[in-house]
Amino acid sequence: MLVPLSWLKEYVEIDITPQELEKKLFNCGFEVEELSEVGKEISNVVVGLVEECEPIPETHLHVCRVNAGVHGTFQVCCGADNVRTGGKFPLALAGATVFMTAKDHKTVEGVMTIKKGKLRGYESEGMLCSGVELGVTENMFPGAGYNGLLELPQDAEAGTDVKPLLGLDDWIFDISITPNRSDCQSIVGIAREVAAALDKEFKMPSLEYTETDVKKEGFQVRVEASELCPRYIAHYVYDVKIGESPLWMKRRLALVGMDSISNIVDITNYVMKEMGQPMHAFDCDYLEGNAICVRRAAEGEKIVTLDAQEYTLNPDNLVICDGAKPVALAGVMGGLNSEIRETTTEVMFESAKFARDNIRKTSRALGKHSDASARYEKGVDEYSVYHAMKRALHLIEELGCGKVSSTHEDANTGNSLEPREMKVSIAKVNRVLGIDVPTDEILRIMRNLQFAPSAAGDELTLQVPAYREDMEDYPDVAEEVIRMYGYEHVIPAFMPAAHVTMGGLSRRQNKEMRLKRALCSTGAYECVHYSFFSPSDLELLRLAEDAPERNAIRLLNPINEELSLMRTTLAASMLNAIARNQKRGNLEGRLFELGRIFIPKQLPLTDYPEERQKLCVGVFGTDESFFTLKGIAEKVAENLFASFSYRETKKSFLHPYQAAAVICEGEEVGYLGKVAYEVAEWLDLRVDAYIMELDMEILARWYDRDPSFTPLARFPGESRDLALVMGKGVTCGQVEDVIRESCSYIRDIRLFDVYEGEQIPEDKKSMAFTVDFTPRDEAFGADTVDGFVKKILKNLKKQLDIELRS
């Protein structure tokens, strides 16, 4: 929110610098996002009196003698048409900074420094300035809009700085207001806080006015939807003379970024900024039926707003109607049919509280935002509703632009505007803070904050102003006290009264971290991907119509379609990450992600879905193969003290002959394989990629397993190399299984060669294994192992028709 220092000063005395004030505000909970000096670009510009002014022949220029008081008298050349002897104008002295304008003299193109120079052979020791060159608009100073010199008042003293005169010595605070303090969304609200922080008195703007006897007979306000409008105040103003607002009002509106429109409209905007209460003014000539009715819109009802846009409404939208038709979209924008015109002579002022949530919904649903709706969305209070109307009526009188009638309608639900009494225990307040704030300090702070406090023993009694809807209990009081008393008074302690607790990671968390580190040791980098994915990812994975991965939870309000589903597999994100890397020239790498997939029990969700932990590993590069990825799978198994086996499988996004199901001790836990060429093509992959996904919910059962120690063998082991010839369809796993089942003394079986070709029948292949045998209770005899081998060969022959290679 923008707060000009000059405006703030009207309600509270400020005797510190803007920078000190920024700090004070910061300390009591109001962060100043930006503190800017209004005329910071302008320096060394003083009031200059033109004492002589002679035209330079054959040019539009004049050469002038300009009296700049204490600075001396200077010769200045000037091209403006309104330069004249006796006129007072801003004079930029040598070394001054002012805005540089384009050829049109209107567009600002930067800041320039004035130097002494020569024009057409005439010495020029400075520059006389226009409004634009000083950054002053017509709304800030009359005449500033003229495309020529800015004429200063005759009583301005030559040589004095022009900045105070033009309002350029001001500062703007852009303050961020937390949502609990909607009462501070106004100049007055901030002024109250500043007064409390500086120990100064807060001066409420004048609310005085005199009602005439004139009445708008029979006028009625009816609120049909009081749940959306707890208070609606209307006041009739007549003898209205539409015209321009006074300079001070225009200037203030300009400082907070609002255009001046006409006195009546300006009053509503001014009050909104000053008091934090949006207001509206209807032209009574266009109100039918001598009534205002606040109700929900009928289905399909239409309104054309001030900006000539038509909207079709429904009962979720609140409208302000006259006796016949909607005349405003409540809290958002007035209707075109009742807007203030130059011919307006009678006005109905509105000040109302509308439910913030309803205004927000309407504003969002219609895509219609205004200063008023933005203000209403933050929440207004009825105290301000009431006082803002008074302030507006005071301004009508002060500006002399109308007469205040005695027709004042206040439709409300009986909420009090008086302070409510609140009693809290001082001990409890201090118990929250952990320090003992002296009671006198508490009283001072609460008094400064307008709570009219009194203390009796431990009991603190407060009169909570109606605008402080956030004050509910002693913790709120504690917060008010400490933010004004100062957080530097909080003494660090380390839970002296607390119990000792056991901290650290659970077994599962430790095991997960251990697994991640093991994956890193294989050269894989951990990734984190969004928990959402795209419907197109389901197509990327070429999933069947009835694939369980298609049963994904949809976001009701996704940012875009790409991020509209909750993940049911980590594969798509991994594939996209691989593709992204390849596009950026990373042509080899290993990635892994431990993340969740989301499985709904039913759609739409009425219960928590299952959040299932998965591990996805992706590898790519010319050195990678099915078996390098399988090596990572084995690393996972090793880490869990589990053993994996593998079985050929089919997966829509994997190579049909390079894909395996991963089985952990009898239970299928995932898959691994080469990415199918169709998928690789879709992703424009430049090198082959391999992907694995494991279900960590199942594998978590192995987290309980610990490493165990097998005593070292007391007797030496023996090894045998077996070169075997078999049908081409026999797999390594089958052979290993038969070997293992044939003898209980086997410690390890390792494939060391695969051969097809000469010396082997054409329909056969050879696989050679090293088999390690370890004795248990006694040493192997001379031919014990030969006996084992014989049995192995017999079983291989019987079960898989495998022969020893001759």
Next chain:
Amino acid sequence: MCTEAYEQIFKLQKGMVNKMSDRLAGIRQEILDGISQLSSSRAVYEFKKQFMDSKTGKIGQLMKEMKTIAPEERANFGKGVNELKEWAKQRFDELDEKMKARELQRRYESEKIDVTMPAKTVETGNLHPITQTRNQLIDVFAGMGFEVFEPREIENDYYNFTALNTPKDHPARDMQDTFYLSPDFLLATQTSAAQIHAMETRELPIKMLAPGKVFRSDDDATHSPMFHQMEGLVVDKKITLCDLKGMLDMFVKKMYGEETTTRLRPSYFPFTEPSVEVDVSCFECGGKGCRLCKGTGWIEILGAGIVNKKVLENCGIDSEEYSGLAFGIGIERVAMLKYGIDNIKMFFESDLRVLRQIDDN
């Protein structure tokens, strides 16, 4: 005749003996000549063999001739041969040692490398920067007795908002743009829901951390629709703002160094009262003011406060007896400040060029 004959024979023999000593001298000379020609230990070995081999070597041959020598000359002859053998062995050993030393030197020289050529390494991956940061944070708090809770990513309205004193129509709901999945279920906008779950299910006292993924409908240069927070909660008897300050002081010293200090300033969260923003003295410039802290000397790192008594009561905890403190840290923010990463999106793009750099496991 006999005498003549004997003399004849004697002469012959004597000539032979003379001839023998000539041969010894000849061999000696042959060795001396040959040695000077040798240039490798292999050649030394081969040359040596010509003389020293017990069967075929020239000195070996001499030994064999011993039996043909007259007994009275034999001792003399044997002595000469042995002397020659000893002498030759010494020469060959000396030469062999010299050759070997020279050859070793040559081998070393031939294996000279350019030590500035690139190293050969086995690539080790890294944990994600978020995980690294999360681990560092957990380490600090685990030592203070905090256990780690894992928040859900999908929450219901009650836990994410209502129980946290943010009923429908509460202004604070505007602070966060929520992704909804159904009227009641949504993507967690904050890890704070874990506070409620912990208070509902855990025995008091509670000290817990809840690092997790959170989601807000924001997607621009500085916002990501998904990011990570870490919630902290303590519920016990007599927990005050002083404890919050003391605990956070300890945290920042462990995390950013002993000289780091904290500053509390008022803020607002619906589930804490009072609420504070916590700034740390800039760890880049030590508080003097620099680009990192935008000249203020302070860096905002987390939001915190005393648990709102309504929140305790929503969880069935007696707010007269117990009180609590809570804090929430943006993990990306901590990581970005720590590693100088300027774009939050980089965390989720899995670009290996980025992941390889952050090696603070």
